Amino acid sequence: MQTKTPNNFFKNLVSLIKGKVFVINVLPVLTGYFLSSHINHVPLAEHIASFFITLIGSSFVIAGALMLNNWYEADLDKLMERTKSRPSANGEFSRKFVLTLGVTTSIIGFLLLLFTNAEVFLFSFIGWFFYVIFYTFWSKQKYSWNTIIGAVSGCVTPLIGWSVVSSSFQLIPMMVALIVFIWQMPHTYAIAIRRLDDYKRAGFAMLPVVSGIKKTKIHILFYLICLIPLPFFMKSLGWFFIGFITLLNIGWIGLSLSGFSAQNEEHWANRMFKYSVIHMMLFLTSIVVLSI
Known part of the structure; x- marks a missing residue:
């Protein structure tokens, strides 16, 4: 029997909150604060205490939602190569422990957010509720448009x-x-294509499983085209920002179009996935840099 060490526990905990997914959801909170301070001409230090409470509280809420997702999908995660090593699926953590930890973490997060303001609490609750109730519990296994809800x-x-x-x-x-919302569509569809067999085996109603890869590629292209005009509504960040993000969007569209003649769907989907992560990181980073 394998001895459970603190290092193993921490590693399993990171896996339980889907490490990279957790980070890419927390970073926009930081970005939003920097941008708001910049646009509203408010010094970053003026609301620093409230911001740290918000960052910690929202991090707990996000982590709690991800834990509850793992708890609910533990049996299905066992069927997928990508997720079978998660502690909720391989038995390292009992399902009761994961449920308790997910609920407790969520509650702690919301209690902390009570010390902020109504909008901070409201948006945090909306994010948690849509991910846990509407996405995880209700739509992911039933409807191909679950990605929109997520x-x-x-x-x-x-x-x-x-x-x-x-x-x-x-x-x-x-x-x-809106940019973050639309970005998630091609990003998630790329994951679904590259892990198509996994999703089929587990029975998740992802778009490529239900409607096929070709239709999914059309949806990806549609959403990427929708991204094009959005940076132009952010003129206060300057034309360099608009031009930079537009070039990123055009590059993503070009990569998307190459998919219609791709010989290896998984290889193309991997490239789309990697590009989407780079796109979001550069989008968020550029906002922070221009807001300082």
């Missing part, structure tokens, strides 16, 4: 950070949220 939970993250300083019901934060 994207709602992801797109509110920059609004959480923005709301620390000012109301998010403004053009700029809504454009950032």
